[in-house]
Amino acid sequence: MVRRERSHNSILIPSGNYICMRSPGERGVYTIHASEHDNVPAASSRFCDELVRIPGPRDGLVAYKDALVGIAARPDVRTIIPTRPEDGYVFSKYLDEFEQYVTLIVPEFEMLRRVHDRKLLYEAAQEANVPMPRTRLFSKVEEFDKPSIVKPRYNVVAEEYVDSYDPSDYDIIKSVRHLRPGDRPEPDAIYAEMKHDPIVQDYVPTEGKYMFAALYDHGEPVATFQHRQIRGNSYTGGGGVYRKSVYIPELETVARKLLSHLEWHGLACIEYLKDAETGEFKLIEINPRMWQSLPSTVRAGADFPYYYWLLATGQKDRIEPDYELDIGTHYLWGELGYIMSVVSDDSPLVERPSLPKTVLEVLVSIYREPRFDLARIDDPVPFARYVWHALFERGSSGEGEVERGNVDRGEQTEERATNVTLTPGFNLRGR
Known part of the structure; x- marks a missing residue:
């Protein structure tokens, strides 16, 4: 759907990411939304200039x-924003092919591997002398003597990381298990669930969960942002x-120290837990792409x-x-999911x-801070379509991107877990 005449300055957004279209679009950049679906809510935005049908990642990464x-x-396309979990892997692995035509701000593949592989990330954190929960391969753990979390080793399980995958296949595995001391999970069940040898991290008793976001240019910070997570997809x-x-100097210091050690290039969304016992900000993971809470970031002025x-x-x-402090925002469907x-x-x-206290807390916070990810008075159609999809069209051709919203069902979900295998719920994300 073409809204304006194509210019010589176009940006490609490969998902239903509303804020990644709105932000450059309202500044006159021609926006191209590439999707495997025709009817994603973001495509109805007045800031979406063109919708191009493409195979989805699940149709094969190579396609x-x-x-x-x-x-x-x-000739009009200048760059592509990495928005899906798959994008970091695809853009870095095939960087030479893309850079024939456009400029991508993404890490080279070996750098990407160090953050996609949480075992290597732990080793990098140790080298940089920054805190991270003890991380071990599941196969190397003989006894669970502390509260622990079992989760995937890789952000994206793919051919470069696991030999049994071919170039077109991949998995994004979100299963997580919380284990108490003395628990004995069945190894065959764990391997079948994770499809590889996962990691075990020490559980962190936390007094707060934080996100540090950054854009780096060959080891140098261009922009950074922090927020405190008050509620997640689950309690x-x-x-x-x-x-x-928020802005916390200690968090800024520890995050920059790690990214400088990595000589990072591109986007980084880093999840931290503040240890209730030590007060340290402990690294959980890095995602090399735009993040679920991006609308909140932009609302605070960090565009x-x-x-x-x-x-x-x-x-x-x-x-x-620069950005404003103490700006609170809500992802409404996610608030319902939290309840x-x-x-x-x-x-x-x-x-x-x-439950009654939770409902009251959610309602009071929405009343006091009525800022929302997708609902916008000056561009109301995407939110209306979003609600319609959520209520009536979950089986439609657009379901995948409604569920995945702006960055898939991925960013920062590792700590949502049960004492049995987690199956991620129906999550709408976007702005």
């Missing part, structure tokens, strides 16, 4: 890559659905999609990376809150 390279070859954890912008555009198009000097988790989720390590 997905080839389609994106084909669009990148257009046991998960991606942020109510968050407030990372536009920063990415400026850096990719040689306009780094125009980036002004439902009090009924449906379970963990042997996290105490279940009171």
Whole structure:
């Protein structure tokens, strides 16, 4: 659906990411939304200039890559924003193919591997002398003597990491198990569930969950942002659905120290837990792409999609990376999911809150801070379609991107867990 005439400055967004279209679009950049679906809510935005059908990642990573390279070859396209979990892997692995045509701000593959592989990430954290929960391969753990979390070793399980996969196949595995001391999980069941040898991390008793986001240019920070997660997808954890912008010098220091050690290049969304016993900010994982709570980041004034555009198009000097503090925002569908988790989720390590108290807290916070990820007065159609999809069209052709919203069901969900295998719920994400 073409809204404006195509310019010589176009940006490609390979998912139903509303804020990644709105941000450059309202500044006059021509926006191209590439999707395997025709009717995703974000495509109805007045800031979406063109919708191009492509194979989805689940149709095969190579076909997905080839389609994106084909669009990148257009003379008007300048860059592509990594939004899906698959994008970091695809863009870095096939960087040479993309860079024939466009500028991508992404790490080279060996750098990406160090953060996609949580075992290597733990080793990098130790080298940088920054705190991270003890991380071991499941196959190497003989006894669970502390509260522990079993979760996938890789952000994306794919051919470069696990030999049994071919170039087109991959998995994004979100199963997580919380284990008490003395628990004895069945190894065959764990391997079948995770499809590889997962990791075991020490459980962190936490007094707060935080996100540090950054855009780096070959080891140098261009922009950074922090928020405190007040509620996640579940009371046991998960991606942020109510968050407030903060600035904590200690968090800034520990995050920059790690990224400098990695000589990072590109986007980084880093999840931290503040240890209730030591006060340390402990690294949990890094995602090299845009994040679930991006609308909250932009609401506070840290416009990372536009920063990415400026850096990719040689306009780094125009980036002004300040943001407002104490700006709270809500992902409404996620707030409902949080309430439902009090009924449906379970963990042997996290105490279940009171349902009436939870409902009251959610309603009061929405009343006091009525800022939302997708609902916008000046662009109301995407939110209306989003609600319609959620209520009536879950089996439609657009279901995948409604469920996945702006960055898939991925970012920061590792701590949502039960004492049995977790199956991620129906999550709408977007702005």
